[in-house]
Amino acid sequence: xxxxxxxxxxxxxxxxxxxxxxxxxxxxxxxGHQVPFGSREMPLPYGWGTGGIQVTASVIGPDDTLxxxxxxxxxxxxxxxxxxxxxxxxxxATTERTAEATIIQTxxxxxxxxxxxxxxxxxQVPMPEPLFRLEPRVAETRRMHALADYGLMQVKLxxxxxxxxxxxxxxxxxxxxxxRYLMAPSPIPAFDxxxxxxxxxxxxxxxxxxxxxxxxxxxTEVRSLDFEDHPFRPPRAEAACALCGSRESxxxxxxxxxxxxRMFLCSDTxxxxxxxxxxx
Amino acid sequence: MSxxxxxxxxxxxxxxxxxxxxxxxxxxxxxxxxxxxxxESGSGKTTLLRVLSGLARPxxxxxxxxxxxxxxxxxHGMGEAALRRLHRSDWGFVHQNPRDxxxxxxxxxxxxxxxxxxxxxxxxxAIRAQAAAWLRRVxxxxxxxxxPPAKFSGGMQQRLQIARTLVTHPRxxxxxxxxxxxxxxxxxxxxxxxRALVADLGLAVLLVTHDIAAARLLAHRLLVMRHGRVVExxxxxxxxxxxxxxxxxxxxxxxxxx
Ligand SMILES: Nc1ncnc2c1ncn2[C@@H]1O[C@H](COP(=O)(O)OP(=O)(O)OP(=O)(O)O)[C@@H](O)[C@H]1O
Ligand SMILES: [Mg+2]
Numbered sequence: 001x002x003x004x005x006x007x008x009x010x011x012x013x014x015x016x017x018x019x020x021x022x023x024x025x026x027x028x029x030x031x032g033h034q035v036p037f038g039s040r041e042m043p044l045p046y047g048w049g050t051g052g053i054q055v056t057a058s059v060i061g062p063d064d065t066l067x068x069x070x071x072x073x074x075x076x077x078x079x080x081x082x083x084x085x086x087x088x089x090x091x092x093a094t095t096e097r098t099a100e101a102t103i104i105q106t107x108x109x110x111x112x113x114x115x116x117x118x119x120x121x122x123x124q125v126p127m128p129e130p131l132f133r134l135e136p137r138v139a140e141t142r143r144m145h146a147l148a149d150y151g152l153m154q155v156k157l158x159x160x161x162x163x164x165x166x167x168x169x170x171x172x173x174x175x176x177x178x179x180r181y182l183m184a185p186s187p188i189p190a191f192d193x194x195x196x197x198x199x200x201x202x203x204x205x206x207x208x209x210x211x212x213x214x215x216x217x218x219x220t221e222v223r224s225l226d227f228e229d230h231p232f233r234p235p236r237a238e239a240a241c242a243l244c245g246s247r248e249s250x251x252x253x254x255x256x257x258x259x260x261x262r263m264f265l266c267s268d269t270x271x272x273x274x275x276x277x278x279x280x
Numbered sequence: 281m282s283x284x285x286x287x288x289x290x291x292x293x294x295x296x297x298x299x300x301x302x303x304x305x306x307x308x309x310x311x312x313x314x315x316x317x318x319x320e321s322g323s324g325k326t327t328l329l330r331v332l333s334g335l336a337r338p339x340x341x342x343x344x345x346x347x348x349x350x351x352x353x354x355x356h357g358m359g360e361a362a363l364r365r366l367h368r369s370d371w372g373f374v375h376q377n378p379r380d381x382x383x384x385x386x387x388x389x390x391x392x393x394x395x396x397x398x399x400x401x402x403x404x405x406a407i408r409a410q411a412a413a414w415l416r417r418v419x420x421x422x423x424x425x426x427x428p429p430a431k432f433s434g435g436m437q438q439r440l441q442i443a444r445t446l447v448t449h450p451r452x453x454x455x456x457x458x459x460x461x462x463x464x465x466x467x468x469x470x471x472x473x474x475r476a477l478v479a480d481l482g483l484a485v486l487l488v489t490h491d492i493a494a495a496r497l498l499a500h501r502l503l504v505m506r507h508g509r510v511v512e513x514x515x516x517x518x519x520x521x522x523x524x525x526x527x528x529x530x531x532x533x534x535x536x537x538x
Contacts, residue, residue, distance in 0.1 A: 143360075146361075147360070147361045147364055149364060149398070151368075151394055151395070151397045151398030151399075152394070154397040154398075154402075155383070155386055155390050155393065155394050155397060158389075158390050158393055158397065158404065158407065159386060159387060159390050161404055162387055162389060162390065162408075162425075162426050163387075163426070226402075227402050227403060227404040228402050228403045228404075229403055229404050229405050230404050
């Protein structure tokens with residue numbers, strides 16, 4: 001396959017890609033630290049993953065194989081249009097199989113198939129600042145990061161336990177990266193947080209509207225905040241996938257009729273299919 | 281009291297335009313000592329607390345703080361990170377308006393626990409137990425620890441602010457008119473509480489107040505300020521019973537007349 005004429009390879013011009021790659025290098029050098037970058041207009045509205053797309057465009061090469069998922073699925077509108085976009089402007093191969101991909105762009109999930117060295121996971125991030133609900137002043141959040149002054153985040157967890165008896169954060173559950181920076185893992189389910197810890201693949205995060213990048217290099221410590229007597233326990237529906245029977249994967253609840261009928265399905269469609277294929 | 285002062289200021293000056301908010305102020309606070317700063321409105325009391333605690337920078341002079349290891353450190357030269365650390369460990373600041381010192385959106389227990397968590401406490405049950413003990417100590421029913429401070433009276437909010445400040449056992453506490461906005465009867469109760477806590481914990485306190493009676497009750501020593509200058513200082517009883525400076529005489533007599 002070759003790239004469509006009229007575009008630079010992967011849509012962005014070379015200067016922009018270089019600028020983003022420089023920001024990414026800095027982000028990799030300071031795990032979990034948010035690096036500002038000159039976010040460009042993309043042929044997609046914000047909220048459609050423009051930050052992730054710019055990161056992917058800056059790191060992708062002609063030999064890469066790209067997978068794109070939205071909420072774990074390869075076949076949603078958003079995932080399909082981003083995959084087509086790169087097939088057209090970069091002429092790269094695409095896949096739905098996690099193991100075959102060299103770059104995986106994602107919204108809201110980490111694949112169930114463990115990632116390996118050499119792969120890159122690119123997250124689409126709507127809000128990069130983990131403290132933004134607690135401290136509205138941007139200058140103050142920067143100071144808190146600079147001084148690793150994260151008591152306030154712990155107070156929020158304390159308040160959750162006092163009010164609900166447990167930490168009531170099921171998405172975008174805050175993590176400490178490399179023991180230094182507090183980081184928003186983007187709205188992945190807390191269930192996926194443990195996958196970030198010492199992941200062999202490189203994790204890159206792009207927030208287009210907020211113009212921030214950050215990264216977790218391979219094999220970096222990523223700890224979900226908690227208390228000694230209320231340890232982090234990622235929640236999972238007490239059910240098995242109706243298609244493949246998995247009791248380990250993250251499940252979506254699907255309403256099947258208007259009489260309250262419902263079933264649970266793997267959110268990771270590739271993983272679910274592989275299990276069914278393996279079972280014959 | 282030990283031989284070396286905890287906090288030592290020399291020649292502090294700070295002007296706002298033509299107004300000398302501080303004019304060559306020097307003072308020292310020893311461990312366990314309560315020093316009151318009195319003076320009329322606009323005399324520079326709040327400015328002095330802000331400069332001493334590193335929240336504002338003087339145009340001249342310097343402030344030294346002796347850390348627990350006995351090392352004298354220049355407050356305005358230690359850098360923001362070190363200063364913040366000091367503010368949430370060795371030091372405390374009690375504001376006149378409890379809203380400035382509390383997180384109004386966080387429960388009473390969370391307010392008291394914040395400094396513990398900032399210092400690294402990660403055991404929920406232990407944090408809660410300490411918060412409850414401190415609420416009891418400032419005469420707030422621990423059954424209310426999950427209520428937000430907005431549901432508390434002004435006096436309770438101020439006691440909560442004190443619990444939140446003292447929970448990490450600071451060595452030095454700055455208090456700016458801690459009884460300022462309160463009813464007289466509430467003020468008296470709060471002053472008694474502060475006096476008991478200060479004695480129990482062996483705190484050093486720099487107390488700014490308009491209230492000569494409060495200074496008499498709490499302070500070992502007294503500084504009288506006017507137009508940014510310390511016009512008189514000495515042991516509290518000596519200054520109040522035998523004032524030397526005409527301004528102090530006026531201040532004391534107006535209180536007696538009131
Ligand atoms: N940020 C500022 N900008 C300009 N002038 C200021 C500033 N802060 C204080 N001042 C002035 O400096 C003088 C001392 O103010 P300060 O607040 O220290 O007085 P105070 O003794 O605490 O008064 P009060 O008893 O009313 O609280 C006043 O004349 C005040 O108007
Ligand atoms: Mg004042």
